[in-house]
Amino acid sequence: MQDAxxxxxxxxxxxxxxxxxxGLGSPLDEAVEEIERLPRFPSHNSGAASGIEHHELxxxxxxxxxxxxxxxxxxxxxxxxxxxxxxxxxxxxHRPEWAVVRWVNIDGLxxxxxxxxxxxxxDLHPLVVEDLxxxxxxxxxxxYPGTGEHQARLFIVGRMLVLTDGHVRSEQIGFVLGHKTLxxxxxxxxxxxxxxxxxxxxxxxxxxxxxxxxxxxSLLDAMIDQCFxxxxxxxxxxxxxxxxxxxxxxxETIRRIHSVKRELLTVRRAVWPMREVIHSLQRxxxxxxxxxxxxxxxxxxxxxxxxxxxxxxxxxxATGLTDIYMSSLSIRMNEIMKVLTxxxxxxxxxxxxxxxxxxxxxxxxxxxxxxxxxxxxICVVTVAVMVKIFxxxxxx
Numbered sequence: 001m002q003d004a005x006x007x008x009x010x011x012x013x014x015x016x017x018x019x020x021x022x023g024l025g026s027p028l029d030e031a032v033e034e035i036e037r038l039p040r041f042p043s044h045n046s047g048a049a050s051g052i053e054h055h056e057l058x059x060x061x062x063x064x065x066x067x068x069x070x071x072x073x074x075x076x077x078x079x080x081x082x083x084x085x086x087x088x089x090x091x092x093x094h095r096p097e098w099a100v101v102r103w104v105n106i107d108g109l110x111x112x113x114x115x116x117x118x119x120x121x122x123d124l125h126p127l128v129v130e131d132l133x134x135x136x137x138x139x140x141x142x143x144y145p146g147t148g149e150h151q152a153r154l155f156i157v158g159r160m161l162v163l164t165d166g167h168v169r170s171e172q173i174g175f176v177l178g179h180k181t182l183x184x185x186x187x188x189x190x191x192x193x194x195x196x197x198x199x200x201x202x203x204x205x206x207x208x209x210x211x212x213x214x215x216x217x218s219l220l221d222a223m224i225d226q227c228f229x230x231x232x233x234x235x236x237x238x239x240x241x242x243x244x245x246x247x248x249x250x251x252e253t254i255r256r257i258h259s260v261k262r263e264l265l266t267v268r269r270a271v272w273p274m275r276e277v278i279h280s281l282q283r284x285x286x287x288x289x290x291x292x293x294x295x296x297x298x299x300x301x302x303x304x305x306x307x308x309x310x311x312x313x314x315x316x317x318a319t320g321l322t323d324i325y326m327s328s329l330s331i332r333m334n335e336i337m338k339v340l341t342x343x344x345x346x347x348x349x350x351x352x353x354x355x356x357x358x359x360x361x362x363x364x365x366x367x368x369x370x371x372x373x374x375x376x377x378i379c380v381v382t383v384a385v386m387v388k389i390f391x392x393x394x395x396x
Contacts, residue, residue, distance in 0.1 A: 051126025057116035067108040068189050074200050076208050087114050091121050091244035101212045102181045107189040135172040137271040143286050152287040159270035161351050163230050168263045170270055175216055175264050177288045182212050192226045213293040221300055227307045237381045238317055245321050249328040261318045268311045275304035349382050
């Protein structure tokens with residue numbers, strides 16, 4: 001009968017400690033973490049209306065509201081960076097007359113009041129608002145042409161990949177492009193755009209000399225280029241795993257191989273649809289995408305194709321490592337069975353001799369005082385002859 005003072009969680013903890021004592025706890029815990037990192041599909045209510053209207057953006061009580069808003073205005077001659085502390089005051093002010101491009105970056109999507117303020121000011125479509133809030137979207141590009149009441153907007157969803165503690169983390173970034181303004185919405189603070197900010201701060205740079213569509217190209221290019229060092233890391237990791245699979249294969253080796261395959265699948269999910277996004281931006285004309293930027297998209301498309309080829313190559317290599325691991329285990333098992341078989345073969349005649357002369361019955365040879373040393377000489381000679389025969393045939 002279960003003790004009332006012992007809860008099921010206590011038994012679970014005891015079981016985890018027992019598995020860890022056996023050397024199985026750590027791999028199982030890491031496997032659970034791998035499962036938790038799998039992508040989750042956003043929940044949808046059947047029959048609910050598509051999109052989120054501006055008035056529906058209400059802040060639930062008790063929900064954290066950590067949002068960082070940064071505004072960067074620049075032109076060929078000037079540049080200004082402002083960390084926004086009062087969103088209402090910032091929304092009330094217009095872009096400076098000297099600014100050719102305004103880039104507003106919002107880190108964090110938890111404060112619905114901030115999102116509502118920007119959605120109202122920049123007239124974001126309800127479908128755009130829904131995709132921004134419900135992260136986990138597939139990379140895509142949606143064009144919202146200008147009408148009499150609404151200004152033209154180009155909405156792009158991308159996936160930013162970051163390598164953290166040896167694992168790839170995928171974060172959604174939403175881009176809302178206007179004629180002179182670019183809004184970027186990130187899930188949390190921290191990105192791969194530091195190089196872009198340095199180029200904006202450098203007077204005379206190509207980024208400062210061009211329009212806002214060139215800025216969004218540069219940001220997309222930074223996201224795509226971030227994949228190359230990630231793939232380089234996995235290339236070196238696969239080489240190390242190949243050596244382990246050939247020399248010292250263990251259960252940890254095969255677990256890491258499968259982990260790499262899942263990480264590469266995350267990269268593929270981010271880059272593969274992004275290639276289609278870039279291709280659509282090349283093929284279709286958008287009011288907010290100027291002809292100056294369009295030729296640069298070809299280079300971005302080529303980088304996507306190159307990354308996809310590398311990902312497929314590494315995934316095939318990881319699959320080959322699984323075969324190498326199984327072959328190495330089979331070879332090691334055959335070696336072990338070979339040693340055990342040889343040892344058993346050597347002891348078969350010794351067991352026969354010991355059985356004959358160890359019988360509890362009168363044996364004439366046992367009456368001789370030299371029989372005991374002669375017995376050991378016969379055993380040693382038998383073992384030596386068998387070992388020599390095994391070596392001659394290449395079994396040892």
